[in-house]
Amino acid sequence: MTAVAFEDPSVALRDEARRRTARRRRTTELGLLILAAMVVCGTYALASLGRTASLPANILWFLAIILGLGLVSHIAVRRLAPLADPLLLPLALLLNGLGYVFIARLNNALAGKQAGWSAVSVIGFVIILVALKDIRVLERYRYTAGLVGIVLLVLPLVPVIGKSINGSRIWVRLGPIGFQPGEIAKVALAIFLAGYLVERRELLGVANFKLGPMTIPDPKHFAPVLMAVGISLIVVVFERDLGSALLFFILFLVMMWVATGRATYVAVGMTLFAAAAYFAWTAFDHVQTRVTVWIDPWVDPTGKGYQIIQATYALAWGGLTGTGPGLGVAGRIPKDETDFIFAVIGEELGLLGSTAIICAFLLLAGSGLRVSRRSADPFMSLLAVGLTSLLAFQAFIIVAGVIRLLPLTGVTLPFVSYGGSSLVANYLLLALLIRISDQVESHDEMPVAQR
Amino acid sequence: MNRQIKALGVVILGCYLALFIKLNQVQVLDADKYNDRPENTRQQVRDFNHPRGNIVSADGVLLARSDEQKGELQFQRVYPQGDLFAHITGYYSFALGSTGVERFYNDELTGRTPALRIRRIKGMFNEPTAEGELVLTVSSPLQQAIKDALGDSEGAVAVIEPSTGSILAMYSNPTFDPNAISSNDLDQAAKVKGLLDAAPSKPLLARTFQERFFPGSTFKIVTAAAGLESGKVTPDQPVYPTETSYTPPGTTRAIRNFDGSNCGGALFEILQRSCNAAFARMAAETLGPEPMIATAEAAGFNSEVPLDLPRPAESRYPTDFGALISRPEATAPIYENSAKLAQTGIGQNDVAATPLQMAMVAGAVANGGSVMRPHVMKEVRARDGAVVDTYKPAEWKRFTTPENAETLRSAMVGVVENGTASILQTPGLTIGAKTGTAQLGTDPPRSHAWMVAFAGPAGQPPSIAIAVIVQDVPGNSGATGGRIAGPIAHRIIQAALGL
Numbered sequence: 001m002t003a004v005a006f007e008d009p010s011v012a013l014r015d016e017a018r019r020r021t022a023r024r025r026r027t028t029e030l031g032l033l034i035l036a037a038m039v040v041c042g043t044y045a046l047a048s049l050g051r052t053a054s055l056p057a058n059i060l061w062f063l064a065i066i067l068g069l070g071l072v073s074h075i076a077v078r079r080l081a082p083l084a085d086p087l088l089l090p091l092a093l094l095l096n097g098l099g100y101v102f103i104a105r106l107n108n109a110l111a112g113k114q115a116g117w118s119a120v121s122v123i124g125f126v127i128i129l130v131a132l133k134d135i136r137v138l139e140r141y142r143y144t145a146g147l148v149g150i151v152l153l154v155l156p157l158v159p160v161i162g163k164s165i166n167g168s169r170i171w172v173r174l175g176p177i178g179f180q181p182g183e184i185a186k187v188a189l190a191i192f193l194a195g196y197l198v199e200r201r202e203l204l205g206v207a208n209f210k211l212g213p214m215t216i217p218d219p220k221h222f223a224p225v226l227m228a229v230g231i232s233l234i235v236v237v238f239e240r241d242l243g244s245a246l247l248f249f250i251l252f253l254v255m256m257w258v259a260t261g262r263a264t265y266v267a268v269g270m271t272l273f274a275a276a277a278y279f280a281w282t283a284f285d286h287v288q289t290r291v292t293v294w295i296d297p298w299v300d301p302t303g304k305g306y307q308i309i310q311a312t313y314a315l316a317w318g319g320l321t322g323t324g325p326g327l328g329v330a331g332r333i334p335k336d337e338t339d340f341i342f343a344v345i346g347e348e349l350g351l352l353g354s355t356a357i358i359c360a361f362l363l364l365a366g367s368g369l370r371v372s373r374r375s376a377d378p379f380m381s382l383l384a385v386g387l388t389s390l391l392a393f394q395a396f397i398i399v400a401g402v403i404r405l406l407p408l409t410g411v412t413l414p415f416v417s418y419g420g421s422s423l424v425a426n427y428l429l430l431a432l433l434i435r436i437s438d439q440v441e442s443h444d445e446m447p448v449a450q451r
Numbered sequence: 452m453n454r455q456i457k458a459l460g461v462v463i464l465g466c467y468l469a470l471f472i473k474l475n476q477v478q479v480l481d482a483d484k485y486n487d488r489p490e491n492t493r494q495q496v497r498d499f500n501h502p503r504g505n506i507v508s509a510d511g512v513l514l515a516r517s518d519e520q521k522g523e524l525q526f527q528r529v530y531p532q533g534d535l536f537a538h539i540t541g542y543y544s545f546a547l548g549s550t551g552v553e554r555f556y557n558d559e560l561t562g563r564t565p566a567l568r569i570r571r572i573k574g575m576f577n578e579p580t581a582e583g584e585l586v587l588t589v590s591s592p593l594q595q596a597i598k599d600a601l602g603d604s605e606g607a608v609a610v611i612e613p614s615t616g617s618i619l620a621m622y623s624n625p626t627f628d629p630n631a632i633s634s635n636d637l638d639q640a641a642k643v644k645g646l647l648d649a650a651p652s653k654p655l656l657a658r659t660f661q662e663r664f665f666p667g668s669t670f671k672i673v674t675a676a677a678g679l680e681s682g683k684v685t686p687d688q689p690v691y692p693t694e695t696s697y698t699p700p701g702t703t704r705a706i707r708n709f710d711g712s713n714c715g716g717a718l719f720e721i722l723q724r725s726c727n728a729a730f731a732r733m734a735a736e737t738l739g740p741e742p743m744i745a746t747a748e749a750a751g752f753n754s755e756v757p758l759d760l761p762r763p764a765e766s767r768y769p770t771d772f773g774a775l776i777s778r779p780e781a782t783a784p785i786y787e788n789s790a791k792l793a794q795t796g797i798g799q800n801d802v803a804a805t806p807l808q809m810a811m812v813a814g815a816v817a818n819g820g821s822v823m824r825p826h827v828m829k830e831v832r833a834r835d836g837a838v839v840d841t842y843k844p845a846e847w848k849r850f851t852t853p854e855n856a857e858t859l860r861s862a863m864v865g866v867v868e869n870g871t872a873s874i875l876q877t878p879g880l881t882i883g884a885k886t887g888t889a890q891l892g893t894d895p896p897r898s899h900a901w902m903v904a905f906a907g908p909a910g911q912p913p914s915i916a917i918a919v920i921v922q923d924v925p926g927n928s929g930a931t932g933g934r935i936a937g938p939i940a941h942r943i944i945q946a947a948l949g950l
Contacts, residue, residue: 258455301490309490315477316485317493329493351478355471362467369460373453381452385459396466405473 018442022082026074032090033074037067040097047105047325047348065115066100069093069122080129081438087367088437091360092415092430096423098357099416102344105326106337110418117420121427128431135435139379142195149188152181153235166335168410169239182244183412183425187432190251190386197259198379204260216264233276240286243401243411247394249273254389259382294407307334311343311402315354322350337418339410342402357416358399365392371437380436387429492545499524499545504560504582506540506552509619509829512591515540515553517582520635528553528633534626535594538657539587539618539760539827542629546637547644551657552585552827554761559583559831559840566839567831583839584832588617596946597622600939606921607658608939609807610947613814613905613916615844616823619947621807623658625650660756660763663803664920667889668725668932669903670798672812672859674734675722677746679855683737684718686858691715697728699735699793700785701776706731706793709888710928722862723870725886727797734796739783740772743792750812750850751822752804757847759826766808769801798889806918809903812850814916816863816883817905820856822848860913863905871930874937875904880948881913882906884940886932896927902936906944915947 044063070093077084096118104111132138138145155172156162163171163178170180197204200221209218233245253269280287289304297305297312310333317323328347333340346354368388375381394411401408412422477485486494503526506515514536517526528543530536541551549557558564562582597608597620607623631643647655656662678684693715696705706727708714714726721729734743747768748754756763773787786792794800807825815822824847831840851859863883866872872884887901900921907913919940924931 254459258452258459261452261455312477313485313488313491313493315474316482318478319482320479329496346474346478351474354474354478358467358470358474362464365463366460369456369463373456378452381456385452385456389459389463392463393466396463396470399470400466400473403470403473403477405469 018083021441025084025086026078026082029077029086029089030074032086033070033093036090036094036097037070039094040066040101043098043325043349044101044104047101049326063100063104063115066097066118069118070097073122073125076126076129077434080126081434083441084434084438085367085371087363088430088434091364091367092427095357095360095415098345099341099413099418101325102341102348102416103337103418105348106330106344107418110337113420114418114423117423120420121423124424125427125431128428129435132432132435135380135383135432135439136377138191138383139195139198142192142199145188145195146192149185149192150231150235152185152188153231155181156239157235168241170241170244179424180419180421182239182241183421184428186244186247186251186390187387187425187429189248190255190390191383193252193255194379194383194386197255198382201259201378204256204262237280237284240284241410242280242287242290243394243397243409246397246409247390247411249276250393251386251389254393255382255386258385259378290407290409294404297404307340308402308404308408310334311340312404314343314347315403318347318350318354320351322346322348322353324348335410338412339398339417340402341417342399342413345416346403358395361392361395361414364388368392368433371433371440375436375440377440380440384433384436387433390429391426495545498557498561499526501561502526502582503528503543504562504584506560506585506587508536508587508589508591508594510591514587515543515629522635524635527635528629530629530633532591533630534628535591535598535622536589537626537629538623538659539589539621540629541761542632544633544637544640544644545635547632547640550655551760552587555759556585556828556831559585564831564840567833582834584834586829586832587827588612588619588829588842589621589827590619590947593620593943593947594622596620597943598624600942600946601921604921604939605652605923606919606936606939607662607806608917608919608943609659609810610915610917610943611807611810611814611825613818613913614823616811616814616825616847617829617842617844618807618825618827619915620943621657621659621827623656623662623806625652625654627654657760658806658920658922660758660760660805660807663764663766663805664899664922665889665891666798666802666804666809667887667899667901668727668798669809669812669885669887669901669918670802670804671722671725671730671796672816672863672885672903673747673750674730674738674743674796675718675862676750676816676851676855676859677738677742678718678733679858680746680851681738681742683742684733686718686862688717689737690717691721691726691729691732694728697732697793699731699790701787702790704790706797709930718858719862719865722885723866725871730796731793732796735789735793736782740786740792743795744768744770746850747802749822749848750815751808751848754848756805756807757824758807759828763807764805766804767801769795798887806920808918809901810916810918813863813883813885813903813905813918815848815850816856816859817907817913817916818856819853820849820851821846822850860905867904871933872902872904872937874933875902875906875941875944877906877941877945877950879909879950880906880944881909881911882944883913886937888927888930888932890927891923893927895925897923897925898927898931900924900932900935902932902940904940904944906948908948915944917943917947919943 100114103114156169161172163173165171170182171178172181203221204217209216256265293305297308301309325348333343336344365388372381372384391414394414398411398413400406412419414426503517513531515530518529520527541553543549543553567583601624610620611618627647632640634640693713695711695713696707698705708727714724715729752766752768755765772792776785778784791800795802811822824845826842828842830838833839867875867882867884871886875882875884884904889899891897902919905913905916919936921935924935
């Protein structure tokens, strides 16, 4: 083959159109980022004023770090994924920034750490964008991803390094650093499910195996999926991490259904879920407690119902417009900087603020699903569905628990809650979504063999 | 896959819509319900970080104020009059809650009523808070006169204005110092409260409206009213036999006159001499249960008192006298428990009244038969002194007709002029009264001494009604009530009418 490069006019036109799209999208993103930064800084200033007591000077520096990180990530996206959806990053940074303001307002010591973890997360975010130029590489490593996911989940059960905190054995401590490997595991499992289901979805969609009066797809095709999910469920049950168990279950169900389009999977899944929930209810005291306290927390207002009651009081006290940042009655809700941070936001920003937070998650979910719909590549599409579902349902599970719509199962509120592992994992997830989005828009998604 | 992704979008939207609806319920629709839960102290924390309105007596003496403090709670309640008004103002503690006016008028004192809120919006920039000042109907010198008159005796005194129901003074001994309980030193406050709770004399209890006693012979006013209302008793008829005791139907236990005296006659005569046998006979034989129950309830017995203070006790008159036994032609129907009915006619058995209730009975006689709603609030003032709310007097019960009230008034004046309450005679005043000696036991003889009265300048309608009880005094003769409660009532009436 001769190495003469012909300038194809259609290619030149296409490149010009892409450049324009990229410029427009990145300008939008920058504008939204500035808007998010203004909201965060305004809330921060009000929270400082509200607390009259002077805040340590270094807190301002941490705020500068958070805002600087927004700029860094924006530049990274501009260089490395210029065609990506312009909503994803500003929404994540808005949530991260607001979360930071409330963590700083609740606990100065944690604010510094959260700023540090945000920095680590953004570095991770950039590394993913640099290293992963083609998301389809992950399709090849689907089984590896599945294995990594399971190993990460089992890690806290390993003696010596595994640690139990607040009754849940979900921590791993190596030297000075403690983290929750389950947060990363959920991303790995989404990659595995996307790869595996795309490979087998034709087979899974065909029912040709007789089981009594029913005809179901051949068990050998979905046995690995059931196994993977079964193992993850068992692990989270042993680790007493109900929230993650619920999240994995939803992830499994959603991805199976989206991949195959068979409602039977949802029906069977729901039945399995009902059975598992009933079993968990009879077998575990802590599950019974959660349900009892959900139905009526006032049966034990100073004991088991205390946390949820205090959260309810905080939300009610906030009313429509809130007490104002820094003016709420802080420090009454256990775990208010992690799982229950939504109640603090609801108290100080009112129904308007709490609705803004759920709207932000709804917009994130919408953007994620739009990425998924625009993708012609099934793996990319399904992975986007998985990642989006993780974000949307994790936020739903914890908010529903805090406001007593559903029994409480503790997970973090993505990007908002205090916690390094959660933050790193969610920025990782965001990087993958942004990479998919960029690839979808550049139409650079045909399988290599067909190009 | 696109169809499923669209459907997934709808599912997620549905989930978030559910969150939004539930958030509206928790944060807006049911927010007040959660804010008002007793164990939710958010309101208190806010209230303790704002000044609270003063409480002032009718004559302008400061009864409660808010002092600024250093510490987590920025304000503390101070009661300059010490224990004198404790049972009216109550206390106001962060940890132990509140009682009295502090509790009942919390919205006014914190500025949370609509009228006060509007004033706050008007002066938003120079008035950060809108707490209201509460002016009470009670008089500080009269309250002090009661305290002095009671001295060390355990007892209670209520003074009201018959035409309005305004409480002019209300004091009971023992009392307590609300400053100690309202202290922001919460440990110390809890300790003090613990001691007061444990004290057998129950100093935290406002005996004037939260405790019931046998009314004894003072209840004969109600029996007499029932007789007049039924039409079966007039100033002339019937003339009750002169006897030392009366044995009601269905029992062999006689009801004796005090000290075994011989006593009888028409209404004025038997009220003046407080004849037990005659009033027992009136209840059981002249009237029967229905008129007695109806008139007792028309005085306010068996009803929750619409007092503007927390937890008033309900005065009681029995409503069940068993099955009908016979209908003799000469007397009222005889019931299984006609003996009990006879005893209630002289304020014994299951009759129980608060001192405030007995003051209201005397007040109704003095006010043409109308019982006015008792109250301690006179008006609410905003910060700038403007009156934003004034108490409007209202009738609570109709005790008797104006004609019967006039008859009763003359009868009670007779008790002072010619009867057991002669100790109250005061030149220049018209006073009507009824004594009472509610017997508690005979070995040793002990009783509650009562005096119930109305008084006013001669020739004018009575301007005060009063009930005095001195608890658990030695002796149980007919003169005990007048002898012990009489001088106290006399001093208080003189103080109230400015003599």
